[in-house]
Amino acid sequence: MQGFTKTNQIYVIDIGLWMMPWNPTLLFLTGKFLPGLDCRESPAGKDKLATDVKLEVGDDYVVIDNGLVRVTLSNPRGSVTRIQYNNVDNLLETHNEEENRGYWDLGWSKPEKAHHGIYDRIYGTNFTVIMKDPDQVELSFVRYWDPSFGNKSVPLNIDIRYVMLHGIPGLYSYAIYEHLKGWPDFDLAETRIVLKPSKDKFHYMAISDDRQRTMPMPEDRATGQTLGYKEAVRLTNPSNPELKGEVDDKYQYSCENKDCKVHGWISNDSFTGFWIIIPSNEFQSDGPFKQDLTSHVGPTTLVMFHSLHYSGEDVVLKFRDGEHWKKVFGPVFIYFNKVVDDHQEVPYSKLWKDAKNQMMNEVQSWPYQFPKSKDYPHLEQRGTVTGRLFVQDRYISKDYISAKSAYVGMALPGVAGSWEREGKGYQFWTKADASGSFCINNVREGKYSLYAYVPRFIGDYKYDVDITITPGCSCVIDVGDIVYKPPRNGPTVWEIGIADRSSGEFYIPDPAPKYINKLYLTRPNRRQYGLWERYTELYPDGLDILYVIDASDYSNDWFYAHVTRKNDNRTYKATTWQVLFELHNVDRNRGNYTLRLALASATYADLHVRVNNPQANPPLFKTGLIGKDNAIARHGIRGLYRLFNVNVPSKLLLKGSNSIYLTQSRGSSPFIGIMYDYIRLEGPPQK
Structure with a gap:
């Protein structure tokens, strides 16, 4: 077969786009496996260690294991307490209490106390096995709200899901948040996943090709000089002398939604990568340019679904008049890889390159077919919107101008530009080609406005007719040629x-x-x-x-x-x-x-x-x-x-x-x- 090679006992097939019949996800292999890597323990790699997915349920813990990675969750709380991979007993920070290693949380407030946020670590109270077979295990940890709670707890039902698949070294997670009609009003400022890798093992952080480095230790920040705000610290006596005098600030590692697909940490001693992969932005807030945190000293790695960072109170999600609201956050993928038989000092580049390749696999597999929640629509239940966008500005050209590289997206109905402050619904964005043509795929059912921002032109475009994607339509809606007339009075x-x-x-x-x-x-x-x-x-x-x-x-x-x-x-x-x-x-x-x-x-x-x-x-x-x-x-x-x-x-x-x-x-x-x-x-x- 063309493209078949062998590297360090790892067989490589460079085959492009295809459907794996024994796995429910569509994989896009963008390149060959890397020499010496034993980290594609996925359907593409079919690692010998892979086994049927197994589930062990105890009084206090639940364990899922596919032979490549073994994950322990607290029962019924649903916190990730232990991750065993690459002969390491726990990739998480064992100096922390078990419930402070991997978890979902949120920040909320009562409407009358908008500036008095309440931190809420989300712990399940009901555990359920959603699915169990040799190829997949899906678990649910639910926390129900009851009207008798009044304002003592955020008025949401929250169902946190974890999924492990056969042959894939990692764990998927998603959650369904629901506010039922008639429940108390509240404001939601932030919600996220927090994972805390072991500080003794993980010292090297990678956010992008040009943002990678050995990071300070938490103790280095504790002994440093706090600057104009608490997040910024000048390192005065770090354990690594090369970092002396540098500034550490978690906001230095922020990333825009459109660019934040993979980030994480590499262990210097076990040559292990610990990665967050975000395969889609549909469940994130405030459009493609919204910036948010990624990973930072701790070590800490985050999935930010919604926050006020780089936006402020304008993007607080406000629930009023007992409105009904439901949203699925995720799934996202917690991925692990490793290098064996490698003679480099630390093969950072190989682990990072593999993580990017896996990210491309996940992006091409979206929407996933494996989630079992009825609130997560699969491919056949989604629609597509196409068209071509032009700009009309007579002071630049008598002819229509193609909206080259415009960002075109679907978001909840609103005024032009409202997508930048919207987080209750789902958003779907794409980048137009040189002719202004666009294709927005995988749009969930619902009513949307079509928005656009065109580089080098001020203001925001909104299509004058709202678009409805009906359940299970699997349809293509072509809006044809549409024209944006940016603000302009004179030359x-x-x-x-x-x-x-x-x-x-x-x-x-x-x-x-x-x-x-x-x-x-x-x-x-x-x-x-x-x-x-x-x-x-x-x-x-x-x-x-x-x-x-x-x-x-x-x-x-x-x-x-x-x-x-x-x-x-x-x-x-x-x-x-x-x-x-x-x-x-x-x-x-x-x-x-x-x-x-x-x-x-x-x-x-x-x-x-x-x-x-x-x-x-x-x-x-x-x-x-x-x-x-x-x-x-x-x-x-x-x-x-x-x-x-x-x-x-x-x-x-x-x-x-x-x-x-x-x-x-x-x-x-x-x-x-x-x-x-x-x-x-x-x-x-x-x-």
Whole structure:
């Protein structure tokens, strides 16, 4: 057979896409097995150690074992207490109490106490075997809510499921959350899976191809210097001397939904990988650009289904008037791999590459066919939406413009852009090709709006007709050619930045030497702790940013964040940025000019706009208090997107030199500020 090779007693078949008849998932093998790897103990590898899936049920514990991995769960609580793999007795942190090794949790609050969150570790009270045969075991750990509880417990029924399949070294997990009609109102801020690998074994962390490193120990953080917030610590006496002086902050390892498919840890002594694989984003919140935590010092590895990180209170899930709600979170895959007979010091790259290959297998297998919950629809119960998106902007082209690389998605019905703040329902996103054509697969039943964001164009598109996917339709809905007309009143006079919903193109200074994380010295997004403080150093008092149109370069002359200025007495004050531009003529006959302010992030900010008079009172425009996404402090290039359209009366403009003053008017903290995405001044409408 073509593509058949043998490496270190491991046979390799490079066969592309096919259906394994003895396994209910569709596997996509993207490459050959790696030399020396014994970690594809899956239907593709058919490892000799694989056995029928076995179940042992005791009074306090439940054990599932497929010969490759053996997992122990507490009964009936459903916490993961022990993972045996690769001759290691427990991959989890045995210094922790058993219930503090692997679990689901959430953060919620009562509506009248929105700022008083309640932490809730989810423990089952009822254990059930959903399915047991030689190929699959599925277990259920349910916690039921009763009206007699009142507000003492989050008003949700929560059914946590674990699935083990024949021949696959890992464990799948998903959960069904349900709020029944008439139950008390509440707010849900966060829910996730937490796994804590052994700190004695797992020291190397991998998030992406260019974000991998040996991590500090928890004790190193405990002895370090806490910086501006508790998550950021400067390592003063780490166990690994090479890390001395570096900053550790879990937010440095955040990832956007669209990119967060696999992350985890590698053991230095047993050459074992411990990975989280997220095969789909349909059950996550707030669209493809939502950022969230992955793995961090602990070692800790997370599956974040919903949180306020990089978004703030705007994305809290609020349940009111006793509404009924049900959502399936997952399944996600906890995957293990290993290397044997390898003479490298530690084969990090092999384990990481295999984890990525397994991730591709899982992505191509979505939607899974094995989950037994009636609330999880299989492939034949889902629909597809196709079409082609164009952009119409007559000030750029007389012809329609293909929406190249647009993100097109389905989410609960709402206004244009509401997908970025939506988490109760499911979302399905794809990226359009060069012609603007798109195909959104595997859409669950329900009523949706079709949304899109097109790079280099401001604003959000929404299709004018909601789309309904009916149960079991397995249908294809073609919306045909659709057209987005982005906000535009007149021709471009000048612009700053790129309309890409991020501040990534603007000037990022070198970090202060005392705040370096070496991992980020060479990455394109070189966001380090303390960069906001560099503004005061680079732009001394009285010398805020002066950006001259046709002379300045936004990649060098526009600071990445409009932040406050630090005073000598450790207080902070507002700053004003000036945009200087020339008008050869002021058209006063056709109407007013328009200033477009697209913001990539805002944190407790209030942006004021003035034209040709920095002291004008009141200013021409105020945003009012906006944003709590903390993207500046958390090293992000974006938080929640906002677009403001400012009417600029032509009478305020002059022939010759003009200035627009942008004042972020609030002080008191180094983390208050704005990240701009894109700014454009338009002239009056033309015929």
